[in-house]
Amino acid sequence: MQQKYNPQVIERDAQQFWDDAQAFRAVESGDKPKYYCLSMFPYPSGKLHMGHVRNYTIGDVLTRYHRMKGYNVLQPMGWDAFGLPAENAAMANGVPPAKWTYDNIAYMRKQLKSLGFAIDWSRELATCKPDYYRWNQWLFLRMLEKGIAYKRTQVVNWDPIDQTVLANEQVIDGKGWRTGATVEKREIPGYYLAITKYADELLEALDTLPGWPERVKAMQANWIGKSYGVRFAFPYTIDGKAEKLWVFTTRADTIMGVTFVAVAAEHPLATRAAQGNAKLAGFIAECKRGSVMEADLATMEKKGMPTGIFVEHPLTGEKVEVWVGNYVLMGYGEGAVMAVPAHDERDFHFARQYGLRITQVIDIPGQSFSTDAWQECYADKEKGVCTHSGKYDGLNYAAAVDAIAADLAAKGLGEKQVLYRLRDWGVSRQRYWGCPIPIIHCADCGDVPVPDKDLPVVLPEDCVPDGSGNPLNKRPDFVDCACPKCGKPAKRETDTMDTFVDSSWYYLRYACADNSTAMVDSRVNYWLPADQYIGGIEHAILHLLYSRFWNKAMRDLGLVKIDEPFKNLLTQGMVLNEIFFRKPAAGRITYYNPADVDLTVDDKGNRVGAVLRADGQPVESGGIGTMSKSKNNGVDPQALMESYGADIARFYMMFTAPPEQTLEWSDASVEGASRFLRRVWSLGYETAQRPVADMPAALPAPLAAARREIHAVLKQGNYDLGRHQFNTVASATMKMLNALEGVLKGGNDAAANAVLREGLSILLRVLSPITPHITHQLWRDLGYGEDILNAPWPEPDAQALVESEMELVIQVNGKKRGDIRVPRDANKAAIEAAALADAEVQKFVAGQPVKKVVIVPGRLVNIVV
RNA sequence: GCCCGGGUGGCGAAAUUGGUAGACGCAUCGGACUUAAAAUCCGAAGCCGCAAGGCGUGCCGGUUCGAUUCCGGCCCCGGGCACCA
DSSP states (O other): OOSSOOHHHHHHHHHHHHHHHTTTOOOOOSSSOEEEEEEOOOOOOSSOOHHHHHHHHHHHHHHHHHHHTTOEEEOOOEEOOOSHHHHHHHHHHOOOHHHHHHHHHHHHHHHHHHTTOOOOGGGOEETTSHHHHHHHHHHHHHHHHHTSEEEEEEEEEEETTTTEEEOGGGEETTEETTTOOBOEEEEEEEEEEOGGGGHHHHHHGGGGOTBSOHHHHHHHHHHHOEEEEEEEEEEEEETTEEEEEEEEESOGGGGGGOOEEEEOTTSHHHHHHHTTOHHHHHHHHHHTBSOOOHHHHHHSOOOEEEEEEEEEOTTTOOEEEEEEETTOOTTSTTSEEEEOTTTOHHHHHHHHHHTOOOOOOEEOTTOOOOSSSOOGGGGOTTTOEEOSOGGGTTOBHHHHHHHHHHHHHHTTSEEEEEEESOOOEEOEEOOSSSOBOOEEEETTTEEEEOOGGGOOOOOOSOOOOOSSSOGGGGOHHHHEEEOTTTOSEEEEOOOEEOHHHHTTSHHHHGGGTTOSSOSOOTHHHHHOSBSEEEEEGGGTTHHHHHHHHHHHHHHHTTSOOOSOSBSBEEEEOOEEEEEEEEOOSSSOOEEEOGGGEEEEEOTTSOEEEEEETTTOOBOEEEEEEEOOTTTTOOOOHHHHHHHHOHHHHHHHHHHHSOTTSOEEOOHHHHHHHHHHHHHHHHHHHHHHTSOOOOOOSSOOHHHHHHHHHHHHHHHHHHHHHHTTOHHHHHHHHHHHHHHHHHHHHHOOSHHHHHHHHHHHHHHHHHHTTTSHHHHHHHHHHTTSOSOGGGSOOOOOOHHHHOOSEEEEEEEETTEEEEEEEEETTOOHHHHHHHHHHOHHHHHHHTTOOOOEEEEETTTEEEEEO
């Protein structure tokens, strides 16, 4: 056995051992409970980043822990391989996205392997391969047949110079990222998936997911946004025809306070009103400029313009003018809203800006109403009753909504309606590097689905995008085809699918990645649902909601039996690092990588400044942020692995912060992890030099205390593992090491060696999921067994934990003033007497009458005077 | 703007149901070993104070014998907002 810890050699050997044994090959079998540990698969961006290392280390800890607990474990890995960055790289380097992607996968796979993850690589998949994405196409066609997929227009960001659709990410301050041209909203046709048909189930089923974080469920529930309201119409006449302008409101009780109606710029009424009204047409065009992002729409200045068209109030018959408002969303509800300035904050400010009438119709008891300034309580539907509302006066919210909905219904002008904020999922992308949508456009037959026998529609892998439009449009070998119905020349659809489609079902495919004749098979029913899903909090809504929807759609097509794909969810926090920069008086900010910056500290360790190592001159701190290229604050895991090895990187990641919290990078703390593992190795080496000894029936007090410490820490560590608080599990292994080093120094007799050997076997097993290589080697070197993977998980020995005395804290008026040791079975009277007898306590009681004594069993005594 | 999190020593953090605030570690300081340095080992330490003691979990207030934990209000930071993944 080597005296010195050499991670590079140990890690290479351990990984070779696992490879030779095919140790992580998962086989469906009935004799053990199964455990499917799933991590969000990476986008092959080039090399692993710290977020990946963190994500997959968490998954690996859970995988290895459950394996030792006796589960049949599957941990697969794959590649979310389609996407925009490959096209950007292609534009920058002239390399086809396919080559760039496959090269990245090869490099990142090697990195993952060197981290020693217990992955079953035989199930690896990449979404850009035809044997994967053919099933995207196949299922899309099934959805089309079922009416879940359908075609309509969608609003996109349009770059007028490049003549191309831009992703939100490519829109910067309302301008195209490459051209700088002002982006326009443009309507184009596209395919949608009817996720709204599942809105209610997606909402209700959140209650069946106790293993999901409450915050994620809250975000999803808000996203689905179920609201109860009234859909009703304002009748009007235009061009001699009777029409109705429909709106939706959750505040029908305020209908008597309507003073105008606002429609979206894209609303047909706005289009009609703009005919012969150049000013309005100009305003509508202005509304259509800018990005389609909700955050932009919500923060922009609220603007409007009257249309000159008047509609009739459905209950009073009063004339109400229609305005075009840039804040009204065509995609939500009816694309038109009733405006009640007195009881809606946005309407209030809009009305004041344009001098529109504000009519109070809700009376909040004890609150006066003024049209001068908005107050939060004006919109409170819980506290008020109707006023200035004729027959509805005095009714509360619920009663007023009932009465008004009934009156509207009687006139045939409205009814109660449940509305969801959730919109159908637009899956068409005008981009090359994605899964082709299997549709053929025929002049005679229209949009014709590609027959199943012709799947997959294979994406050519040799295109190099140049930023202007979709390169597939310039590929006649792809576009030109025969209509499957009539055989005449036809054009193939060149839109590809949103990459969220690819990631919506990959977790199913891992169960049967080798099946070339079906999307899924019965093995899916063995492994799914995933017992644990791990990924970044940034996926809390879109990816997780789409996956849940896709799973339910597949269930309804009879392909899977499960209702929900992910039983337990762990959302890991992001990895952050400090940002350093210099801002010259003139010119651009330069960012410096934290690795090139030295911190200066005073003699108490307090930080006083930061200087660039290269020139010794100060740099400014820009706070903490996610690791990014633009802020130059990334840390490359490869460098970490090369200088320290996988175990140290893994231990650092687990120890530094609990999994769900953000993790702030610190080079110094990596050094601490390294020191710890060197000490573990050294303890193993020293123990190996000593004879093996049996545990005696009775131990001397110091050894009994050390053994008690080991088992108490183990008990806590097991509890922490159960709740996925891995940072304190790592702490627990450090506490064990501290105790065992004490034993090692305490003597070299048989009793000490027995405690040492038992303690080390516990320490190695608890540590092994976090740092599998060093523990694998020590386990063998110390002769505990062939393979620590097959060792049983340690459980605390109840007898080792028994103690005859307990320590109680004594407080006077809630402040700690001392502590006492009493027999474990001491009664309350004895404890109280012992507490009052304490000298320190007497000082603070100082003859004052004792009002009350609170005794918390096993913890403390509080004397109130 | 809307939705969801977070804020505890110089730093990362811990505190299982309201019960010893700061476990474990990093950095710092002192000591041992060494020709010296690194490594290693031993020890100190929340802040103020010579001490007695006081003050301390973003800020203000409340409930309680007792609040990091519960309640009300506020400030700051991070994530998501549907074409980044």
